[in-house]
Amino acid sequence: MTSVLHRSTDPAPLADLPENVRTRLQDRFKLVVPARSDSDPDPVLDHDPPSDSSVLPIVSLTDVEKTYSNGSQALTGVNLTVNPGDFLFVTGPSGSGKSTLLKLLYGYERPTGGSIRVADEPIADLRGNRLAKMRRRIGIVFQDYKLIPKRTVAENVAFVLWAQGFTRKEIHRRLWPTLKMVGLQSKAQCFPDELSGGEQQRVSIARAVVNTPPLLLADEPTGNLDADNSLQVIKILKKLNSIGITVIVTTHDEHLVRISNHPVVQIKNGRLHHLRR
């Protein structure tokens, strides 16, 4: 499965690194993550809008079709443009094609027709290193969090940076502001099973954005959460959006969509309709 977790457990990014660098990073990761100094800059909250935030869409789908190999037609004639800095809700009933849409955007599935560009790359045509590099520019959040059970909160988040070859100093510089942003500094040394569902989801959001990707995809991030925790998650996604990250979030929670004023598309039987622009 491709995800931020996939990136961290997938040996591919590590295999990209020279042996000596890989060993050094491995050693570093085993070390306790040092406490943050107050003088450190705040990379998350000081996040600049992505440098490619020009008029070019960050996501564009043209006449996209997706039929799975078993004949299941998940998406039909989908056209969609998402501009840098947008916040888009994707709604629709279960089985309508929401997850398929996101999977196409991060290159886990390939379309059977039409074209897709993400951050000006034809993601469906990318392979190997180019695809791995591209995926580093996309944060992904899932309904079921996908945290590493035997790693602490801090390690779950730091792991992404470590796997991508960030220096220990840079990991330190990014980790604490990111945990602060999701309100989990005090839980940094806890393990996932010591957290509530809402807290686990906030860890997974921290993990998805700690390398400041320009695009964040969240697939039913509130699906397992109660109303209060769902709202908290949406607030964090909005905060990330306000600092320049483009957010696409799927949900079948009508209430969350109603109380927001962001654009909404609905997928029904694989077809996409604009409900609110």
Ligand SMILES: Nc1ncnc2c1ncn2[C@@H]1O[C@H](COP(=O)(O)OP(=O)(O)O)[C@@H](O)[C@H]1O
């Ligand atoms: N890997 C797969 N193989 C075959 N069919 C699939 C696969 N993934 C999803 N589908 C089918 O595609 C349709 C859309 O699924 P999905 O995108 O998961 O919908 P949603 O996320 O809206 O619930 C469904 O009919 C589902 O059964």
Ligand SMILES: [Mg+2]
């Ligand atoms: Mg789904």
